[in-house]
Amino acid sequence: MTQAPRPPLPWTTRISVAVASAVTDAARRSNGTVNRRLLSLLDARSRASAKPYRGVRSADVVVDPVHHIWFRLFAPSDSAAAAGEPFPVIVFFHGGGFAFLSPASRAYDAVCRRICHEVRALVVSVNYRLAPEYRYPAPYEDGTDVLRFLDHGGLASADPAAADLSCCFLAGDSAGANIAHHVARRWAAGAGWERVRLAGMVLIQPFFGGEERTEAELRLTRVPLLSVERTDWMWRAFLPEGADRDHEASNVFGTRAAAGELEASLPEAMVVVGGFDPLQDWQRRYYEGLRSRGKAARLVEYPDAIHAFYAFPELKEASALMEEIKRFVDAHRSPAK
Numbered sequence: 001m002t003q004a005p006r007p008p009l010p011w012t013t014r015i016s017v018a019v020a021s022a023v024t025d026a027a028r029r030s031n032g033t034v035n036r037r038l039l040s041l042l043d044a045r046s047r048a049s050a051k052p053y054r055g056v057r058s059a060d061v062v063v064d065p066v067h068h069i070w071f072r073l074f075a076p077s078d079s080a081a082a083a084g085e086p087f088p089v090i091v092f093f094h095g096g097g098f099a100f101l102s103p104a105s106r107a108y109d110a111v112c113r114r115i116c117h118e119v120r121a122l123v124v125s126v127n128y129r130l131a132p133e134y135r136y137p138a139p140y141e142d143g144t145d146v147l148r149f150l151d152h153g154g155l156a157s158a159d160p161a162a163a164d165l166s167c168c169f170l171a172g173d174s175a176g177a178n179i180a181h182h183v184a185r186r187w188a189a190g191a192g193w194e195r196v197r198l199a200g201m202v203l204i205q206p207f208f209g210g211e212e213r214t215e216a217e218l219r220l221t222r223v224p225l226l227s228v229e230r231t232d233w234m235w236r237a238f239l240p241e242g243a244d245r246d247h248e249a250s251n252v253f254g255t256r257a258a259a260g261e262l263e264a265s266l267p268e269a270m271v272v273v274g275g276f277d278p279l280q281d282w283q284r285r286y287y288e289g290l291r292s293r294g295k296a297a298r299l300v301e302y303p304d305a306i307h308a309f310y311a312f313p314e315l316k317e318a319s320a321l322m323e324e325i326k327r328f329v330d331a332h333r334s335p336a337k
C-alpha cells in the first residue's frame, strides 16, 4: 500500500484541526442526531461588535424570529463616513456539513470580517436552520428568505452604509457553498426581484457528492477534517429520510438532477478546490457541469490546501483566497448595468 500523502501544515494548525474534528465527532451521534448541549459548551462564539474591530463593524439582524433566521452584517468601519460608491454585498453561508456552526462561531466571525475588510464589501453572514432538526430544503429556503429581506430594503434599516444590491454575490464554503448554489437557482426561478441582482457566486470547496466513490474520496482517507464516514453522516442528516446521495441537492449535475434551464440564469461562479480535499472531484465536476451548460466559471486550485483551509488565517492559501475573492468581486462590479 502506498503511504497516504500528508498536507504541509504548521503544528499549531494541526492542533486546531484536531480539536475541531474532535468536537464535531463528539457531538455527532451514531443515531444521526447532534448533541446541541455539548456543542453550546464547545463551539467558541464571538459577539457582534458595533465598535470597529480590525476595520469592521458588525451587527446581528433578525429576519424571521419564528425560524430563528438572522444574519450578522459586517461593514467596513469607515463605511458610514464614506460618501462615495456603494459597497457590493456578499451574502455568505457558513460551512459545517449543514448540521454545525453559525455566523457567531469564532472562525466564521473572523473569516467574514476578513472578507469584508479585504474585499471592501458588506458581508451578510446567514444563520440558517441546521440538520438533522431541519433537513433539505430548509437552508435553501432560509437563504432565499434572506435575499427577499434584502430585496425589500431590509439592509437600509440595518446599516447606514450604502449597499449596492445590484452587485450581490452569493458565497459560501463547504455546505455553505452548496447552499449558495441552490439559493442562486431559487433566485433565478423567482419572480419579482426589485433590487437584488446576482453578479457572481463564490463557491469555496463546495460540498457536493453522490453514491459513487471518486478517486479522491478513496485516496484521501487520512487527511484532516473530512472522511467519507463523516460526509456520509452529514448527507444522511441533511437529505430527506430515505434519500440517497444522488439526490439533486447533493449530486447537482447527476442523472437525477433537476432539468437544466435554470442554470442559464446563474451568475458566473468562482469554484475553489484544494488538493487535499476528498471532495475535490465533485467540485471539479460541478465546475465542468457549469461550463458544459455554457456558463462562465473560474476554477481556483490550491494544491496544498486541506478542506476548510481559509479558517486558518496562518495558511498562505487563506491570504491568497482573499485576494482572489477581491479580484473576482472587482471584476464583476458593473456600475452601468
Ligand SMILES: *[C@@H]1O[C@H](CO)[C@@H](O)[C@H](O)[C@H]1NC(C)=O
Binding pocket: 029, 031, 033
Ligand atoms: C439519539 O441518541 C440520543 C442520545 O443517546 C437520544 O437522546 C436521542 O433520543 C436519540 N434520538 C433518536 C431519534 O433516536
